[in-house]
Structures are given as C-alpha cells and as structure tokens.
Amino acid sequence: MRYILLVLLLIGAFCGNAFAWGDTAHQVICEVAFRLAKPATQAEIQRLINSDPTAKFPDFSESCVFPDHPRIRAPEHFLNLPRDSAGLTSDNCPLAPKCVPTAILSDQRILASKNETDANRLLALESLGHWVGDIHQPLHVSFLDDRGGNTISVNGCARNLHAVWDSCLVDYAVGRDVVKAANSMMAAITPDMMTKWTNTSPRDWANETFAIAKAPTTRYCVMHGPSCDPMAASFVITGEYLESNKSLVEEQLQKAAVRLARLLDMSLSN
Numbered sequence: 001m002r003y004i005l006l007v008l009l010l011i012g013a014f015c016g017n018a019f020a021w022g023d024t025a026h027q028v029i030c031e032v033a034f035r036l037a038k039p040a041t042q043a044e045i046q047r048l049i050n051s052d053p054t055a056k057f058p059d060f061s062e063s064c065v066f067p068d069h070p071r072i073r074a075p076e077h078f079l080n081l082p083r084d085s086a087g088l089t090s091d092n093c094p095l096a097p098k099c100v101p102t103a104i105l106s107d108q109r110i111l112a113s114k115n116e117t118d119a120n121r122l123l124a125l126e127s128l129g130h131w132v133g134d135i136h137q138p139l140h141v142s143f144l145d146d147r148g149g150n151t152i153s154v155n156g157c158a159r160n161l162h163a164v165w166d167s168c169l170v171d172y173a174v175g176r177d178v179v180k181a182a183n184s185m186m187a188a189i190t191p192d193m194m195t196k197w198t199n200t201s202p203r204d205w206a207n208e209t210f211a212i213a214k215a216p217t218t219r220y221c222v223m224h225g226p227s228c229d230p231m232a233a234s235f236v237i238t239g240e241y242l243e244s245n246k247s248l249v250e251e252q253l254q255k256a257a258v259r260l261a262r263l264l265d266m267s268l269s270n
Helices: 003-016 023-036 039-050 101-112 119-135 161-174 178-188 193-198 202-214 239-268
Strands: 154-155 221-224 229-230 234-236
Touching: 023 119, 023 161, 023 178, 023 239, 039 119, 039 239, 101 119, 101 161, 101 202, 101 239, 154 161, 161 178, 161 239, 178 239, 193 239, 202 221, 202 239
Parallel strands: 154 234
Antiparallel strands: 221 229
C-alpha cells in the first residue's frame, strides 16, 4: 500500500507541463558534456558564451534550452520516418528537407569553422547542444501522423505521451536538480561507455532512438509485420510504466552528454 501511495505521489509531483525533452534534460545533458570536454574546449565554449553582448546565458548548460525559448527552426527538432521504416540509411531526411540529424551535422560544421563570426558560432553552439539532446528523445524520432505521440492522450501524468517522455520520465529518473543529476551521471559514466558511445554517428543515434520509440515498453506503436502501427488513442501512465523506462531514460541522457562532449572537442579543442 505504501508503494502504491509513493508512486501516485511521484506521478503527481514529477509530471506536469513539458517542452521538447524538457529544460531539465537539456541542461543536464549539456552540463555533463561540458564537464567531460577537454579544458581547451571548455575555455572556448565559455569564451563564445561571454562574447554575447546580451549575456542571455551565463553558461553552456543554460544556453542549451535556447532553441525552445522561443522555438526556432521547428522542423530540425525531430525526425519523421515512414510507418514501415527500418531506420535511416543515409544522412538525409526521408520526409523533409531538414531534420535533427542534418541540424547536428550543419551546426557542427559552423561551430568548427574558423571563417565564421563568433555570433554565428555561438548560435551553432547553443543549437548543437539542443539538437544532440533532441535526437536522443525517443518520440523525437517517430511518426508525423501522430506528431511524435502528441496526439496520444494519457492519464496519470502529462496530457500526452510525448510530454511524458519530455519531462515526466526525466524528472522521475534524475530529478529536477541539474547539478545533482549531473553529479550522479558523471559518477555512472565509465571509460568503456564513452568509447562505445562515441564510435557512432548522428545517423546511428537516430536509429537507436527510433528502436526505443518502437519498443513495446514505450507503448507508442505496435508492430504488424514491418509497420509500426498506432496503439490505443489513450492509456494510463502508471508507476510501473515510469519504473520500466527509468534506466532507459538515464542511459539516453548519458549517451547524449558523452556524444555531445565528443562533438564539442572535435569542433573546438584545436
């Protein structure tokens, strides 16, 4: 009985209004990425942050929420795939001119360029951190017809399934204290994890995320042959649902941070 009451309290406390991979997730990812980056990379990141005459963000972790406030470059926050897709086979977006994998590749090139102005490189830096977060949110690599789960209503947590993965599960898995969550993630990431996770590309990240979107525990779609068809239009988010996806969310945040740190080192450490 105590367990049931605890779960109900957690659901009510952790699940509310959400943005895309809520602000907490983006800040945690970028805080850990900054800590993992080389000292020269950290120095260049802070130099670019300080070059902003408006001083809108004091540090990198807070800057990573920028593309959501206000929302910019809307098509580049996600990747839509056909219902019968097995995943990306190239770096191109199958259903649109631009998507989150192309945004990552484009902004990394700008950030690494010595011919770009600091203003352009800063915008690329703020955006790159955000895109790497978004590509690891399972319902950002999904289907257009249900808007990545936005039309799947739920009870017991947020208003729709997309919001559950944006914020409810993040708050349940790591909490809302960015520094505390970052400390815990730093302690859990091993050198073997870093080696394994960085030996990949944005296309690989998208396909990993897409596999999570299609997994039975996500309850986003159901496989009929090669097609991932819609499930029920509404269902209840229980404590069991949150608990069964907790470790997966933690790992997605860790992967995003490790991979972002690698991109930043590749772009800035020289």
